Amino acid sequence: MSGRTTALTPPADAGPPVRHPEAPAPGEVIGAHYENCFGCGAGVPHGLHLEVRAGEGVAVTAEFRVKEAHQGAPGLAHGGVLATALDETLGSLNWLTRVIAVTGRLETDFLLPVPVDSVLYLEAEAVAVHHRKIYCTATGRLGGPEGPVAVRADAVFIEVKVEHFINHGRPAEINAALADPDQVKVVRAFEVNP
Numbered sequence: 021m022s023g024r025t026t027a028l029t030p031p032a033d034a035g036p037p038v039r040h041p042e043a044p045a046p047g048e049v050i051g052a053h054y055e056n057c058f059g060c061g062a063g064v065p066h067g068l069h070l071e072v073r074a075g076e077g078v079a080v081t082a083e084f085r086v087k088e089a090h091q092g093a094p095g096l097a098h099g100g101v102l103a104t105a106l107d108e109t110l111g112s113l114n115w116l117t118r119v120i121a122v123t124g125r126l127e128t129d130f131l132l133p134v135p136v137d138s139v140l141y142l143e144a145e146a147v148a149v150h151h152r153k154i155y156c157t158a159t160g161r162l163g164g165p166e167g168p169v170a171v172r173a174d175a176v177f178i179e180v181k182v183e184h185f186i187n188h189g190r191p192a193e194i195n196a197a198l199a200d201p202d203q204v205k206v207v208r209a210f211e212v213n214p
């Protein structure tokens with residue numbers, strides 16, 4: 021055992037998440053953070069193409085239309101794809117706090133089958149912060165933002181430095197992302213505070 025705690029329940033001395041003063045206004049489309057991101061990028065033909073909007077506090081909403089390329093069983097979304105949709109929505113919270121963080125733990129409940137062509141209405145919220153750990157939760161509903169919950173997740177994201185990506189990412193993509201003349205795109209590729 022490493023001795024480190026991976027629990028999804030915040031410790032008693034955890035604090036509230038803090039919305040960055042320049043976070044997008046509630047209702048504003050946040051947009052893709054990186055065009056080659058499988059979750060949100062327009063450059064990935066079979067990607068999820070999530071459209072994420074800022075919510076109140078440290079919360080976001082997103083919509084994901086399930087396509088044929090996302091099947092597991094015939095006519096139904098693959099569970100791993102649904103977990104990806106939850107993960108990507110949770111990852112978008114980074115842009116509201118302007119903290120760079122990656123998924124450490126993601127625990128998912130699959131409650132209802134999700135058919136191809138249906139729209140999953142996603143919502144994610146950061147609930148607590150303890151040092152580098154951000155505790156957050158997400159749901160995906162069918163039929164509308166108030167519909168029945170089909171999938172849900174609890175997660176712990178871990179704050180990292182931008183070096184996490186620069187040291188571990190394939191150099192071709194890292195160099196291309198850093199070379200983009202659009203500085204907002206550069207910082208968003210790594211969800212870094214500009």
Ligand SMILES: CCCCCCCC(=O)SCCNC(=O)CCNC(=O)[C@H](O)C(C)(C)COP(=O)(O)OP(=O)(O)OC[C@H]1O[C@@H](n2cnc3c(N)ncnc32)[C@H](O)[C@@H]1OP(=O)(O)O
Binds near residue numbers: 026180209
């Ligand atoms: C740019 C944004 C894109 C968003 C896309 C959607 C989000 C994603 O999918 S991100 C990609 C998937 N995730 C990854 O690739 C992460 C891979 N893992 C890692 O790189 C490392 O394990 C990392 C950085 C998470 C932690 O490593 P390290 O920095 O050494 O942390 P470490 O010092 O061990 O632990 C720090 C704290 O985090 C906690 N922690 C570490 N790992 C976990 C875990 N898996 N679960 C819960 N807590 C954890 C530790 O308990 C410790 O807490 P405390 O301070 O209370 O003791």
